Amino acid sequence: MDALFTSSLVVALAEIGDKTQLLAILLATRFRKPVPIIFGILAATLANHACAAFLGASVASLFEADWFRIVIALSFIAMAAWTLIPDKIDDLEDKPARFGAFVTTTIAFFLVEMGDKTQVATVALAARFQDVALVTLGTTLGMMLANVPAVFLGEELVRRVPLKAVRIVAASLFAIIGLWLLVSIWLG
Numbered sequence: 001m002d003a004l005f006t007s008s009l010v011v012a013l014a015e016i017g018d019k020t021q022l023l024a025i026l027l028a029t030r031f032r033k034p035v036p037i038i039f040g041i042l043a044a045t046l047a048n049h050a051c052a053a054f055l056g057a058s059v060a061s062l063f064e065a066d067w068f069r070i071v072i073a074l075s076f077i078a079m080a081a082w083t084l085i086p087d088k089i090d091d092l093e094d095k096p097a098r099f100g101a102f103v104t105t106t107i108a109f110f111l112v113e114m115g116d117k118t119q120v121a122t123v124a125l126a127a128r129f130q131d132v133a134l135v136t137l138g139t140t141l142g143m144m145l146a147n148v149p150a151v152f153l154g155e156e157l158v159r160r161v162p163l164k165a166v167r168i169v170a171a172s173l174f175a176i177i178g179l180w181l182l183v184s185i186w187l188g
Contacts (some may be wrong), residue, residue, distance in 0.1 A: 013169060037105045049135075059127055072181060
């Protein structure tokens with residue numbers, strides 16, 4: 001259950017103010033159809049994070065040496081620094097949608113999530129816990145916890161939530177996990 005809880009918490013916090021959350025707000029204001037947007041986010045996240053978790057778990061099982069565990073720990077510390085850099089909605093392309101809300105959301109979320117910090121976190125979490133199913137479920141839950149309110153509350157949520165403070169908490173969590181992994185390698 002640690003894999004599920006940790007994955008959910010890390011991704012939910014990391015997603016606040018992330019470009020995919022801003023994309024959720026943009027799609028919600030464009031389509032004004034929350035249910036297909038939410039299902040599109042769910043479909044894209046499950047597909048993207050399942051692949052990322054599989055990759056992380058596969059790589060971890062191949063490299064169980066201390067140097068690989070150090071790389072994973074350092075990746076969490078790097079995620080802490082990356083989390084402190086805010087994304088901007090200007091980074092997203094504003095092209096007219098050719099498909100409906102569900103298909104547009106699914107494709108857009110899948111593509112925007114490629115190489116995003118939550119995808120990288122999913123790889124690292126799966127490498128750490130070596131449980132593809134629980135990490136995928138946890139990171140997907142974290143994405144939904146952060147993005148469903150964004151779909152329903154949109155710009156009002158962004159104005160009221162202190163994103164800087166949330167980014168600092170998320171960065172601290174990544175740093176603590178990374179440092180904990182380094183200490184456990186050193187002690188173990």
